Amino acid sequence: MEQRITQFLTKYVKGWYFPEMRITDVVEIIIITFLVYQIVVWIKNTKAWMLLKGITVLSIFILLAFIFQMHTILWLAENAVTVMATAAVVVFQPELRRALEKLGEKKFLTSVVPFDMNRESVRFGDETIEGIVSASFSMGKVKTGALIVVEQAIKLTEYESTGIKLDCIVSKQVLINIFEHNTPLHDGAIIVRGDRIVSATCYLPLSDNMGLSKDLGTRHRAAVGMSEVSDALIVVVSEETGQVSVAQGGQLTRGVDKEELWKRLEHIQNKKADSAGILTRWKGRLMNEKKSDK
Numbered sequence: 001m002e003q004r005i006t007q008f009l010t011k012y013v014k015g016w017y018f019p020e021m022r023i024t025d026v027v028e029i030i031i032i033t034f035l036v037y038q039i040v041v042w043i044k045n046t047k048a049w050m051l052l053k054g055i056t057v058l059s060i061f062i063l064l065a066f067i068f069q070m071h072t073i074l075w076l077a078e079n080a081v082t083v084m085a086t087a088a089v090v091v092f093q094p095e096l097r098r099a100l101e102k103l104g105e106k107k108f109l110t111s112v113v114p115f116d117m118n119r120e121s122v123r124f125g126d127e128t129i130e131g132i133v134s135a136s137f138s139m140g141k142v143k144t145g146a147l148i149v150v151e152q153a154i155k156l157t158e159y160e161s162t163g164i165k166l167d168c169i170v171s172k173q174v175l176i177n178i179f180e181h182n183t184p185l186h187d188g189a190i191i192v193r194g195d196r197i198v199s200a201t202c203y204l205p206l207s208d209n210m211g212l213s214k215d216l217g218t219r220h221r222a223a224v225g226m227s228e229v230s231d232a233l234i235v236v237v238s239e240e241t242g243q244v245s246v247a248q249g250g251q252l253t254r255g256v257d258k259e260e261l262w263k264r265l266e267h268i269q270n271k272k273a274d275s276a277g278i279l280t281r282w283k284g285r286l287m288n289e290k291k292s293d294k
């Protein structure tokens with residue numbers, strides 16, 4: 001294979017210099033390309049994008065200082081590097097944690113190392129999707145605000161504990177009832193794990209993403225914040241406009257329609273839930289719990 005590549009190159013691209021290439025070099029290039037791409041996507045989707053812009057401006061400034069031999073500025077820059085690197089790690093701790101968690105989620109890792117062999121094949125049923133979609137749009141019609149967090153692989157126990165514990169099957173009626181104005185559970189977010197609502201009135205972390213539209217209030221900021229620190233999909237219904245939006249991976253898609261929301265939920269539906277979850281908590285329907293009327 002390697003010989004054939006070399007022969008081809010020497011035959012058709014004469015006069016060019018090609019260092020000897022082994023298969024491992026090709027694999028290495030592919031891995032590095034993939035890593036660089038992932039880092040660029042990560043930077044683009046987090047506040048690291050702002051940092052990158054700042055670093056670029058600073059680098060240009062230092063380059064100018066170097067060209068014009070401004071020794072004091074160069075000395076300051078040299079000594080500030082370690083402090084700035086430490087500060088960046090502290091500031092970007094949530095993003096770095098999220099990036100490492102994401103690495104652990106990757107399918108290739110689980111296919112190489114079978115960590116969880118007894119996994120469920122479906123995270124939640126179609127009735128749950130139906131319940132979330134129809135409740136969201138019904139609430140949107142009458143401008144009832146709602147915040148629904150659909151948990152994925154990363155367990156949201158720390159956020160669950162900020163709210164009131166629940167244990168009931170997701171249905172359109174239950175969701176509408178929870179978010180009804182002036183009821184004890186309407187404030188904050190609910191967390192959906194599998195087919196069940198496990199907590200209501202939960203407090204979510206607010207995003208400090210400067211790029212978010214200024215007309216968005218704390219409900220939408222909380223949705224984006226939650227999606228920055230976890231892999232959850234968050235459905236937001238605006239009390240002001242009745243619009244249904246979806247936050248995932250730090251990105252907010254505003255004004256989705258029924259089909260789009262259904263597709264987004266369906267996309268995460270078939271990602272497998274981990275076996276530990278199955279052992280410690282039941283997420284599906286109990287024998288005597290019937291499907292709700294739609």
Ligand SMILES: Nc1ncnc2c1ncn2[C@@H]1O[C@H](COP(=O)(O)OP(=O)(O)OP(=O)(O)O)[C@@H](O)[C@H]1O
Nearest residue numbers: 145187188189203204217218219220222238239240
């Ligand atoms: N950190 C949070 N965690 C969970 N829920 C929150 C959080 N912050 C605000 N909320 C919810 O959002 C409501 C306030 O929404 P606000 O009007 O500020 O946001 P908004 O994004 O403009 O949404 P809307 O379009 O519905 O008005 C609160 O009553 C509360 O239910």
